[in-house]
Amino acid sequence: DGGITQSPKYLFRKEGQNVTLSCEQNLNHDAMYWYRQDPGQGLRLIYYSQIVNDFQKGDIAEGYSVSREKKESFPLTVTSAQKNPTAFYLCASSILAGVDEQYFGPGTRLTVT
Amino acid sequence: DAKTTQPPSMDCAEGRAANLPCNHSTISGNEYVYWYRQIHSQGPQYIIHGLKNNETNEMASLIITEDRKSSTLILPHATLRDTAVYYCIVRVKAAGNKLTFGGGTRVLVKP
Numbered sequence: 001d002g003g004i005t006q007s008p009k010y011l012f013r014k015e016g017q018n019v020t021l022s023c024e025q026n027l028n029h030d031a032m033y034w035y036r037q038d039p040g041q042g043l044r045l046i047y048y049s050q051i052v053n054d055f056q057k058g059d060i061a062e063g064y065s066v067s068r069e070k071k072e073s074f075p076l077t078v079t080s081a082q083k084n085p086t087a088f089y090l091c092a093s094s095i096l097a098g099v100d101e102q103y104f105g106p107g108t109r110l111t112v113t
Numbered sequence: 114d115a116k117t118t119q120p121p122s123m124d125c126a127e128g129r130a131a132n133l134p135c136n137h138s139t140i141s142g143n144e145y146v147y148w149y150r151q152i153h154s155q156g157p158q159y160i161i162h163g164l165k166n167n168e169t170n171e172m173a174s175l176i177i178t179e180d181r182k183s184s185t186l187i188l189p190h191a192t193l194r195d196t197a198v199y200y201c202i203v204r205v206k207a208a209g210n211k212l213t214f215g216g217g218t219r220v221l222v223k224p
């Protein structure tokens with residue numbers, strides 16, 4: 001089965017801790033994205049990557065970091081600098097960035113207390 | 114990317130067609146209209162996109178007005194599983210360009 005997997009589905013952390021969210025795809029897509037969604041709101045872009053070893057900031061990158069060492073993987077680290085980290089995080093991929101439709105993973109709901 | 118305006122919510126009867134409107138009066142000539150939907154607590158799902166001509170696939174039809182300032186997504190026979198938030202997005206197909214999700218339309222399909 002081809003698709004995007006995110007793990008875990010639910011994640012709980014204490015304030016002040018960094019946490020890394022996993023995103024893996026086996027669609028052979030070049031581009032990958034991270035979005036954040038708050039209750040009742042649309043998605044906001046955090047970071048995206050067009051190709052391995054390259055990534056760009058989205059609209060709300062502060063307090064987040066990413067890496068793209070492999071085509072299949074695009075992990076997101078929520079650092080302690082992120083003031084309101086509790087949210088629903090969605091990973092997506094597309095064949096090419098900005099051109100093709102995006103396919104989304106099931107999301108990770110992060111709660112920081 | 115052009116801004117879009119959608120009604121915040123609408124109800125639809127199961128088995129009937131659902132017509133979801135979207136206004137994009139500032140759309141430019143090279144911007145496409147995309148539709149995604151998001152079922153509660155899941156990732157968004159791509160539905161369809163178009164530039165000028167009407168488009169149809171196994172999920173829905175997209176009708177774009179001649180002046181391209183508005184469009185309608187049609188779900189021909191709505192089912193309870195079509196209950197979701199539907200997002201209309203206008204964007205240029207260009208390398209590195211991103212999707213910008215607004216508030217969308219919350220569609221409730223009722224039995």
